[in-house]
Amino acid sequence: MLIPVLSLTLSLAFGQALWLSDFDKAVDVAKREGKNLMIYFSSDHCPYCWQMENYVLVDPDVERYISDKFIVVSVDVDDMPESLEEKFNVFGTPYIVFYDPKRGKVISELFGSREADDFIAILKQICKKSNLRRC
Amino acid sequence: MLSRRDLFKVAGVGAATLLVAPGFVGQSFAAKKSLDDALKEKLGITQKDLQASELIKVKAPTIAESGANVPVEVSAKIPAQQVEALYIFIDKNPNPYVAQVDISPANGEVYFATRVKMGKTSPVRAVIKMKDGSYLSAFKEVKVTVGGCG
Incomplete structure (x- = not known):
């Protein structure tokens, strides 16, 4: 109990996006915080996932935006529960699903890597499509 | 000899360090340079x-x-x-x-x-x-x- 609480506190203290690996827990946290979910499906052997993780998702502007608007669920497709695979029809990586936890609906999906500037523009579009007031 | 209690103390410090470290690592990577x-x-x-x-x-x-x-x-x-x-x-x-x-x-x-x-x-x-x-x-x-x- 102490470790998740400490982890959450530290993430918030450092202004970093909260990354979780359990979908159901992430839905609860997102509902509580009034945020949408960004479900990031990746694979260790995919160079485009490497690209996203090392240059895009760690970009300070991207990280700040994600931290402000989303709870992130990171899922390794090689070790993924079947329920998630069926629910989101994962066909490749990197595959990102934006999910409204309150309505239980997919807002948008994105397949493939993007450059940081393009990714922020996409995140802003998705925010506008969602039920969040401030984007 | 290391007692059970001491072992937990050491493990606790280690876990706290690991949890804090990603924050610092993230910050150092986040510094973009032209x-x-x-x-x-x-x-x-x-x-x-x-x-x-x-x-x-x-x-x-x-x-x-x-x-x-x-x-x-x-x-x-x-x-x-x-x-x-x-x-x-x-x-x-x-x-x-x-x-x-x-x-x-x-x-x-x-x-x-x-x-x-x-x-x-x-x-x-x-x-x-x-x-x-x-x-x-x-x-x-x-x-x-x-x-x-x-």
Whole structure:
């Protein structure tokens, strides 16, 4: 109990996006915080996932935006529960699903890597499509 | 002998350290640098001090399928004894500085090949520091494609 609480506190203290690996827990946290979910499906052997993780998702502007608007669920497709695979029809990586936890609906999906500037523009579009007031 | 209680104390400190560490690591990675920042830090110069040179050849793919592993080859038609060092920069990487290769007459020629990681489409730049204190430069634009694995 102490470790998740400490982890959450530290993430918030450092202004970093909260990354979780359990979908159901992430839905609860997102509902509580009034945020949408960004479900990031990746694979260790995919160079485009490497690209996203090392240059895009760690970009300070991207990280700040994600931290402000989303709870992130990171899922390794090689070790993924079947329920998630069926629910989101994962066909490749990197595959990102934006999910409204309150309505239980997919807002948008994105397949493939993007450059940081393009990714922020996409995140802003998705925010506008969602039920969040401030984007 | 280490008691059970002591072991838990040590484990607790270790766990706390691991939890705190990602925050610091994230912050250090998050510090983006421009090409000028990197040139200033590494060589004490800016882009204005670089003199474009056709004697330097940067060989790299025009389109790289992935930025994870981009082959780069730098050669120069300049006698090795006139050259002090060769540098490689990726202009648009979060940290543009990639490599420094000190050149001596024993090298015979100015040549270096390596593989680099690229965050996005960017010029791959070679900078040669001459023994007379001048800096020669050449670059090749490499497009990093976006894509996915099916």
